[in-house]
Amino acid sequence: MIEIEEFTKSYDGFLAVRSLSLQIERGEVYGFIGPNGAGKTTTIRFLATLLEPTAGTARINGFDVVRSPWEVRRSIGFMPDSYGVYNGMRVGEFLDFFALAYGVPRVRRRQLIDDVLALVDLDAKKGDFVNALSRGMKQRLCLARTLIHDPPVLILDEPASGLDPRARVEIKEILRELATMGKTILISSHILTELADVCSSVAIMESGSLVASGRIEDVLAKVSEQRRVSILVLKEPEGAQRWLEGQPDLRDVELVDGRLRFGFRGDAVRVAEIASKLADRGHQPAWIEEHKPSLETAFLTMTEGRVQ
Numbered sequence: 001m002i003e004i005e006e007f008t009k010s011y012d013g014f015l016a017v018r019s020l021s022l023q024i025e026r027g028e029v030y031g032f033i034g035p036n037g038a039g040k041t042t043t044i045r046f047l048a049t050l051l052e053p054t055a056g057t058a059r060i061n062g063f064d065v066v067r068s069p070w071e072v073r074r075s076i077g078f079m080p081d082s083y084g085v086y087n088g089m090r091v092g093e094f095l096d097f098f099a100l101a102y103g104v105p106r107v108r109r110r111q112l113i114d115d116v117l118a119l120v121d122l123d124a125k126k127g128d129f130v131n132a133l134s135r136g137m138k139q140r141l142c143l144a145r146t147l148i149h150d151p152p153v154l155i156l157d158e159p160a161s162g163l164d165p166r167a168r169v170e171i172k173e174i175l176r177e178l179a180t181m182g183k184t185i186l187i188s189s190h191i192l193t194e195l196a197d198v199c200s201s202v203a204i205m206e207s208g209s210l211v212a213s214g215r216i217e218d219v220l221a222k223v224s225e226q227r228r229v230s231i232l233v234l235k236e237p238e239g240a241q242r243w244l245e246g247q248p249d250l251r252d253v254e255l256v257d258g259r260l261r262f263g264f265r266g267d268a269v270r271v272a273e274i275a276s277k278l279a280d281r282g283h284q285p286a287w288i289e290e291h292k293p294s295l296e297t298a299f300l301t302m303t304e305g306r307v308q
Contacts, residue, residue, distance in 0.1 A: 001026040001184040007056035016042045018208045029179045031195035032188040034205035040188040048078040077146030081157040087131035102149035116144040136167030154185045230259045232287035240283040
């Protein structure tokens with residue numbers, strides 16, 4: 001649905017994005033991760049037909065971003081990182097204006113407006129003035145605006161930026177609902193925890209270059225050199241620690257608040273075997289947890305030592 005090939009953008013000798021290639025499948029929720037200045041917004045502006053590339057191409061919904069910009073614009077809903085609303089309008093009028101701009105017939109506009117307002121949980125605010133809305137509500141209204149022409153692709157640049165925790169949760173719930181509707185969604189963010197439980201795949205950018213991309217579990221597997229496990233034992237945790245330290249395949253054994261933590265490269269069968277032997281020794285293992293690497297860990301590991 002979105003294909004980027006060797007996209008490069010430079011400004012007066014400064015290389016903002018370097019030879020970026022990505023492929024995002026239909027119906028995928030794809031996270032675009034990186035710190036401010038990594039090249040995310042530059043790439044998104046290119047995909048939204050707002051920026052000419054220095055080199056490279058891209059296609060969205062089968063249309064070339066440079067050669068067929070109007071077809072691309074009809075195929076996408078673009079939500080920029082700094083959105084604008086017209087304070088003199090009511091919520092319904094605001095959406096009607098954009099529906100008209102997209103050429104939606106009058107007979108369809110009222111129902112479409114009601115549908116997108118219900119989706120973003122603003123149906124009760126249809127008659128309110130835009131300037132009376134909270135920041136979170138304005139953010140949801142901006143998202144409703146991107147949906148008014150029912151595009152198959154959504155490109156969202158920092159959609160939860162500046163929102164309080166409750167508003168972030170609301171935005172994530174809307175994104176999950178859009179995913180169930182089959183929308184292809186590209187979400188840019190520098191807040192990694194926002195994307196971990198929403199996206200199926202990610203691309204990690206740093207200093208204009210692609211560091212890693214793929215399904216989240218595959219990206220995390222690249223940085224997981226060893227499994228990290230915690231076991232809570234009810235009896236003689238110090239003795240259990242000494243026994244674990246004597247196992248040749250376990251590393252970095254530590255005892256923290258009665259929980260034994262260690263790393264190893266084995267599988268689930270080995271975890272069960274360790275717990276069984278601890279039980280045989282009378283330590284009474286009561287709880288086991290595996291600590292999986294986070295997107296933050298993946299990002300820090302993959303960008304460590306790179307030139308800024």
